[in-house]
Amino acid sequence: MASIKMDNLGKVYTGNVRAVSDVNIDIADGEMIVLVGPSGCGKSTLLRMVAGLETITEGTLKIGDQVVNQLEPAERDIAMVFQNYALYPHMTVFNNLAYGLKNRGFRKDEIDRRVRDAAAMLEIKQFLDRKPRQLSGGQRQRVAMGRALVREPKAFLFDEPLSNLDAKLRVQMRVEIRQLQKRLGTTSLYVTHDQLEALTMADRLVVLNAGQIEQIGTPMEVYLRPATTFVAGFIGSPAMNMLPADYLGKLVSSDALTHLPAGADLIGLRPEDLSLDPAGDDDISLGGQLVLLEPAGAESHLHLSFDGVKDTIIARLPHVPDVQEGRQLTFSIKRDKLHPFNKATGKRVA
Numbered sequence: 001m002a003s004i005k006m007d008n009l010g011k012v013y014t015g016n017v018r019a020v021s022d023v024n025i026d027i028a029d030g031e032m033i034v035l036v037g038p039s040g041c042g043k044s045t046l047l048r049m050v051a052g053l054e055t056i057t058e059g060t061l062k063i064g065d066q067v068v069n070q071l072e073p074a075e076r077d078i079a080m081v082f083q084n085y086a087l088y089p090h091m092t093v094f095n096n097l098a099y100g101l102k103n104r105g106f107r108k109d110e111i112d113r114r115v116r117d118a119a120a121m122l123e124i125k126q127f128l129d130r131k132p133r134q135l136s137g138g139q140r141q142r143v144a145m146g147r148a149l150v151r152e153p154k155a156f157l158f159d160e161p162l163s164n165l166d167a168k169l170r171v172q173m174r175v176e177i178r179q180l181q182k183r184l185g186t187t188s189l190y191v192t193h194d195q196l197e198a199l200t201m202a203d204r205l206v207v208l209n210a211g212q213i214e215q216i217g218t219p220m221e222v223y224l225r226p227a228t229t230f231v232a233g234f235i236g237s238p239a240m241n242m243l244p245a246d247y248l249g250k251l252v253s254s255d256a257l258t259h260l261p262a263g264a265d266l267i268g269l270r271p272e273d274l275s276l277d278p279a280g281d282d283d284i285s286l287g288g289q290l291v292l293l294e295p296a297g298a299e300s301h302l303h304l305s306f307d308g309v310k311d312t313i314i315a316r317l318p319h320v321p322d323v324q325e326g327r328q329l330t331f332s333i334k335r336d337k338l339h340p341f342n343k344a345t346g347k348r349v350a
């Protein structure tokens with residue numbers, strides 16, 4: 001496989017529509033990078049620029065040591081895996097795998113070797129004579145990857161491959177793709193709007209907003225230290241609560257927030273960091289009224305209101321507490337779990 005290097009990549013569509021700005025990403029050989037962001041943030045545009053399906057209007061794209069800005073998709077040696085597997089229903093698995101190679105004029109013995117090698121790697125050798133409909137969803141996904149693999153590409157691109165699947169199959173496929181990717185060491189760029197998919201699959205994830213990178217990091221780096229209020233709101237579920245610092249200061253004892261850095265006028269609290277345990281020395285406590293209790297089996301979401309704040313705050317507990325709606329509850333949170341931001345810049349304050 002190969003590395004991929006994006007230097008100041010940008011895209012302006014005809015009609016002066018800017019879709020991507022100043023994107024710098026280095027994907028190491030064998031690394032899985034997940035691009036995540038809301039609808040319209042430019043994920044597909046960026047992926048298609050790497051694939052060669054959209055022109056690059058700014059910056060440089062390298063695959064391995066080669067600048068590929070001007071190369072046709074077929075010359076870039078990159079495989080794309082789509083949503084619906086795009087398998088040919090009337091062909092056997094063998095022929096599905098062989099099809100692209102036949103079209104490119106490979107010799108029969110070379111096709112045979114590549115198909116059998118890929119089938120062995122993907123553990124689908126026993127299915128080579130079956131039609132796609134005789135396979136489970138997971139096996140079909142493997143055939144789809146196999147079809148890309150036989151081309152021996154330099155990298156894999158995934159464009160929301162799981163978005164059409166029901167919740168259970170989605171989880172199964174997520175695991176399947178990630179295991180394959182790790183085992184085969186494929187350099188991969190994976191696009192999704194699903195933050196859970198991004199967190200679970202990525203070596204590193206790239207959060208994109210309005211065509212620009214908000215943050216790049218390992219899933220835990222991004223979760224534990226979101227660089228901007230956008231990332232804080234996008235990664236994590238339920239989303240991080242945000243309170244103005246001066247208001248939070250009124251809810252808690254006056255010296256509880258003195259350790260916060262200068263300029264931190266907006267404070268983020270993750271729902272899962274709020275606890276009903278009594279506050280210890282390093283904790284702060286805040287009381288609110290329980291307006292709604294949502295039990296969700298193994299966990300529960302508690303919606304709390306505070307005098308003078310229009311938004312409710314959500315706490316996520318790893319159990320369903322035996323409390324009545326309408327009651328006053330006191331929550332504690334560790335001081336080092338407060339996320340300080342500056343409202344005007346939207347950035348984390350160090």
Ligand SMILES: Nc1ncnc2c1ncn2[C@@H]1O[C@H](COP(=O)(O)OP(=O)(O)OP(=O)(O)O)[C@@H](O)[C@H]1O
Pocket residue numbers: 013014017018019037038039040041042043044045046193
């Ligand atoms: N061919 C085009 N011409 C002009 N503008 C376009 C074109 N394709 C996309 N755009 C615009 O570029 C921006 C980014 O679109 P893109 O499809 O890359 O977003 P996305 O993050 O993949 O969204 P989604 O998750 O909804 O697919 C959007 O504002 C979109 O309207």
